[in-house]
Amino acid sequence: MKIVSVDRRQFIKVTSLSGAGLMIGILLPGIKSFAQNTPDCEFFQPNAFLRIDKKGDVTIFVARQEMGQGVNTSLPIIVADEMDADWKKVKVEIAPYGTLPEGSHDTGGSQSILLDYTQLRKAGAIAKAMLIAAAAAKWKIKPEQCAADNGSVVNTINMLTIPYAELVCEAAALPVPAEVSLKSPKDFKLIGKEQKKSNLKDILTGKAKYGIDIKIPGMVYASVERCPVLGGKLISVDDTEAKKVAGFIKLVTYEGTGSPMQVRPGVAVVATNYWSAMEARKLLKIKWDEGSKNKESTEQLFKNFEARATSAPAFEKYKKGDISKLKITSLNSIISNYSAPFLAHATMEPINFIAEVKGDKCELWGGLQLPDWTVGEIIKQFGFKKENIKVNLALIGGGFGRRLHFEFAIETINIAKQLDKPVKMICDRTDDIRFDNFRPANYHRMQASWDTNGKLQSWDHHLQTTSIAITHDPATKDPSENLGGAMEDFYYDVPNVHTGYTHQDFNITRGWLRSVEICVNVFPIECFVDEVALKLKKDPYQFRLSMLEGREMFKVGEGPGAMKQYPQRIADVLKLAAEKIGYDQPRMKNHFIGLATHSFIFAKSYAAHAIEIEILAPKKFRIKRVVAAIDCGLVINPDGLRNQMEGGIAFALQQALKGEITIQNSRVAEDGFSTYELLTYEEMPPVEIYTINSTEEPGGVGEVGLPTVAPALCNALAAAGYRPRTLPIRKEGFQWVV
Amino acid sequence: MASYSITVNNKKFTVDADPAMPLLWVLRDILDLTGTKYGCGVNDCGACTVLINGSARRSCQIAIASCVEQQITTVEGLSEDLTHPIQKAWEKVGVPQCGYCQSGQMMVLAGLLNKNKKPTEQQVNEVMSANLCRCGTYHRIRQAVHLAIEEINSTN
Ligand code: FES
Ligand code: FES
Numbered sequence: 001m002k003i004v005s006v007d008r009r010q011f012i013k014v015t016s017l018s019g020a021g022l023m024i025g026i027l028l029p030g031i032k033s034f035a036q037n038t039p040d041c042e043f044f045q046p047n048a049f050l051r052i053d054k055k056g057d058v059t060i061f062v063a064r065q066e067m068g069q070g071v072n073t074s075l076p077i078i079v080a081d082e083m084d085a086d087w088k089k090v091k092v093e094i095a096p097y098g099t100l101p102e103g104s105h106d107t108g109g110s111q112s113i114l115l116d117y118t119q120l121r122k123a124g125a126i127a128k129a130m131l132i133a134a135a136a137a138k139w140k141i142k143p144e145q146c147a148a149d150n151g152s153v154v155n156t157i158n159m160l161t162i163p164y165a166e167l168v169c170e171a172a173a174l175p176v177p178a179e180v181s182l183k184s185p186k187d188f189k190l191i192g193k194e195q196k197k198s199n200l201k202d203i204l205t206g207k208a209k210y211g212i213d214i215k216i217p218g219m220v221y222a223s224v225e226r227c228p229v230l231g232g233k234l235i236s237v238d239d240t241e242a243k244k245v246a247g248f249i250k251l252v253t254y255e256g257t258g259s260p261m262q263v264r265p266g267v268a269v270v271a272t273n274y275w276s277a278m279e280a281r282k283l284l285k286i287k288w289d290e291g292s293k294n295k296e297s298t299e300q301l302f303k304n305f306e307a308r309a310t311s312a313p314a315f316e317k318y319k320k321g322d323i324s325k326l327k328i329t330s331l332n333s334i335i336s337n338y339s340a341p342f343l344a345h346a347t348m349e350p351i352n353f354i355a356e357v358k359g360d361k362c363e364l365w366g367g368l369q370l371p372d373w374t375v376g377e378i379i380k381q382f383g384f385k386k387e388n389i390k391v392n393l394a395l396i397g398g399g400f401g402r403r404l405h406f407e408f409a410i411e412t413i414n415i416a417k418q419l420d421k422p423v424k425m426i427c428d429r430t431d432d433i434r435f436d437n438f439r440p441a442n443y444h445r446m447q448a449s450w451d452t453n454g455k456l457q458s459w460d461h462h463l464q465t466t467s468i469a470i471t472h473d474p475a476t477k478d479p480s481e482n483l484g485g486a487m488e489d490f491y492y493d494v495p496n497v498h499t500g501y502t503h504q505d506f507n508i509t510r511g512w513l514r515s516v517e518i519c520v521n522v523f524p525i526e527c528f529v530d531e532v533a534l535k536l537k538k539d540p541y542q543f544r545l546s547m548l549e550g551r552e553m554f555k556v557g558e559g560p561g562a563m564k565q566y567p568q569r570i571a572d573v574l575k576l577a578a579e580k581i582g583y584d585q586p587r588m589k590n591h592f593i594g595l596a597t598h599s600f601i602f603a604k605s606y607a608a609h610a611i612e613i614e615i616l617a618p619k620k621f622r623i624k625r626v627v628a629a630i631d632c633g634l635v636i637n638p639d640g641l642r643n644q645m646e647g648g649i650a651f652a653l654q655q656a657l658k659g660e661i662t663i664q665n666s667r668v669a670e671d672g673f674s675t676y677e678l679l680t681y682e683e684m685p686p687v688e689i690y691t692i693n694s695t696e697e698p699g700g701v702g703e704v705g706l707p708t709v710a711p712a713l714c715n716a717l718a719a720a721g722y723r724p725r726t727l728p729i730r731k732e733g734f735q736w737v738v
Numbered sequence: 739m740a741s742y743s744i745t746v747n748n749k750k751f752t753v754d755a756d757p758a759m760p761l762l763w764v765l766r767d768i769l770d771l772t773g774t775k776y777g778c779g780v781n782d783c784g785a786c787t788v789l790i791n792g793s794a795r796r797s798c799q800i801a802i803a804s805c806v807e808q809q810i811t812t813v814e815g816l817s818e819d820l821t822h823p824i825q826k827a828w829e830k831v832g833v834p835q836c837g838y839c840q841s842g843q844m845m846v847l848a849g850l851l852n853k854n855k856k857p858t859e860q861q862v863n864e865v866m867s868a869n870l871c872r873c874g875t876y877h878r879i880r881q882a883v884h885l886a887i888e889e890i891n892s893t894n
Binding site: 069210274275349649673 | 773841868
């Protein structure tokens, strides 16, 4: 078994910057750990991904973490299709941690289908080949004279069939073939067909167990007071009153630790139940030394961004042509600044984790999007041997990148180390919001100039953020966050392009949030291109197409990690969205349409949005319709795709309209859903999702539905005579009604 | 600490708890009925919604002491086999993404339909808008709500 090893830091970079392109190349993982021929022939398990038992039930093990994005359905579809399983007999389980090569469980960057498509097909094909070989031996014919269909092997000579269930014993005794051939896509039976979520019934009957629902015998509960300022220290804690709460067991403290995951010093109340732990925590009297960085505010941060915007960027990211040679005046150019705030994940399942430490052994339960990195850091920090750490991965109640970070796992081990029982740490909603790893605040200075024919001649983008990479590694050489069109991936055909990046220090933990920098950068790019079009009195739709259509694919980056940018596919989704919303049709009075398009380059998917609004009064509007168009190559599960795109619209509208984390005195001001408001049922506009029919390799979809929503909305407002440049737009006084 | 006997999903339980302990934590931590979810604990999200005597109530806001002699229904009590019309509608539409908020979503609708089988669009909006879904399944929740209302009115 050969595993392409990927340096952990590289993965971080890959996840945040360029997708996990380098992760491809993991070969089909081990077989030898599975007893091929159990004495009573209970099951046949040719590899870590699937097992068939004597009843014919097929269990498919999903390595990637399910958190709502649907991998617990899309990935099994791929396996089941290739092995011609009967979908009704398929059961899905979380692949136990440790049964697969490193990296197999990593879940982020919309990479699951992209990374696993081929190896899951192989896993299914191997099973099928062995079942066929077993049947052929029984019938004394050649394997080539057999076929597989819906959970049975078919004898193509006499058309007799044997169900897989009856071949379990014989198949398990056969050697696993080194090579198998894969189906031709035209023979797919499950791929491309609608399937409901594999755990739908469990969810709807309350049986689905998320991390927060897991109970270990003897388990106790912890609620943690964390230092309000990052980098502070605990001076003292008085638990006299807290101790009186019924159920109180113990007070535990631990120190803060730094990168990659910043753990704040904590004071944990441990109790027999979570409510008692919360109640007792309220009665603690704690003194913190807040350190010297306790006066920072987002208000000041944005002033710093503004002040820095006109100077040269700290990092030059991309240069094409030479802008300095052009004649740029106030007559042939415009400059605009765009910005967006810190954002929280706010998953519905508040952050929680379970740990038990027994001597030199440690067992963990909970959701982790990067369990290998987590385990690696736990080894470094606590000194456990790798083989002494047992990880039990759990269903996640909303991920969006939150559990790529794992400071909560370290916190929970810090507590468990001081107990002789398993402990479940739960963040209350305020903790969950305040101690998140926030998507960076960002600020963009955009400048464009045009020639005498009204053609763009230059594009200049200076991006500033509070870098994520620096949170994880302060010594990082290049902390920039320019994907999404703010580097050489800029997709419009403009002869002179310059982009750069500047990081601004800020004392708050940053992290990856669904669509990360692609969302950050597509917003100003898609608004600004629209702004230029309107300034030139051109139609923003045609203006975009004129710089996309017919443009050849170009590479972004070099070597095996290079990505491909296809401007034509970016144009095609835009055209589909425009057509479906009726962009060329006459509009009703006070109705306006805005468009935006992009490529989610490392997920190999493309999406555009078209949004129609109605203006009701100055700065007051209603969203009438949202149309999304996506090209993600071959679609595995159309139902899952639509669900992601619909949800992406809600997620992105929250960011466009009202989502904002503000910092005062280095503390997060928002403390829950009443201050960090989510989109609501009645605020959800009518949505329509359209898909480009494609046979290209399947791309990711979890994040692709977000980046063009905010710019499409802002461009609709611009069509009505406004030009919002600050997210959320309510900061500029916009109001929306349902 | 005191002893309370409560009825959940037609079964009687006796629990020892602090009188102020919210029903949510009694269900989850003591009775192991984890289908009822913790989302905020402060009346902001609706993830913890259960039925008390048929009315939708937020279990994080109700002390166990006030639950005695009440009929409590959790998502586990809607039906175990997806036969309740609301579950059926949710299944048919394929509403959930992560699924975490969905028991609260179904329970709040159950409470509304217990009171009023033919709610107006405005009544539905008002009730459903108080329950949050971070995954943004609202488009499907809306379809499922209408399907459930149709179903409930056609079978009776
Ligand atoms: S947990 Fe009860 S309303 Fe949020
Ligand atoms: S389905 Fe995830 S929060 Fe509603």
